[in-house]
Amino acid sequence: MSEADDCLFCKIIAGQIPSSKVYEDDTTYAFNDINPKAKIHVLIVPKKHYANVAELAAADPAELAHIAEVAQHIADERFHGAFRLVFNTGLDAGQTVFHVHAHVLTGEVLDE
Numbered sequence: 001m002s003e004a005d006d007c008l009f010c011k012i013i014a015g016q017i018p019s020s021k022v023y024e025d026d027t028t029y030a031f032n033d034i035n036p037k038a039k040i041h042v043l044i045v046p047k048k049h050y051a052n053v054a055e056l057a058a059a060d061p062a063e064l065a066h067i068a069e070v071a072q073h074i075a076d077e078r079f080h081g082a083f084r085l086v087f088n089t090g091l092d093a094g095q096t097v098f099h100v101h102a103h104v105l106t107g108e109v110l111d112e
């Protein structure tokens with residue numbers, strides 16, 4: 001059994017667990033966070049499983065760049081282009097799902 005077989009976000013991408021889709025293309029999926037920390041809180045994930053942002057950057061830097069562009073696209077459509085992009089990396093940084101995901105926080109003026 002591979003790491004991806006038991007991964008919550010792989011199951012969401014495969015449609016085995018429901019999610020509220022915001023954006024999708026061949027390589028990338030975005031959906032609303034179940035516990036939003038801002039008025040708009042979207043998670044963007046590569047469809048391929050990588051544990052964290054450093055693994056993704058090493059294996060597929062173009063996909064990491066694409067995730068930044070998708071974040072901009074979502075913020076352009078929903079909040080005049082301003083957004084915060086966060087990758088929690090490692091348990092002690094608050095990472096709880098070990099399939100890399102960008103948190104896109106937008107939709108309101110954010111505190112510093």
Ligand code: 5GP
Binds near residue numbers: 008094
């Ligand atoms: P992390 O803490 O790993 O950086 O972020 C994981 C995020 O996934 C959290 O913000 C959490 O609310 C979200 N999350 C956890 N389980 C689910 C789920 O089943 N569906 C959705 N849409 N989000 C989830």
Ligand code: ZN
Binds near residue numbers: 008009049
């Ligand atoms: Zn996964």
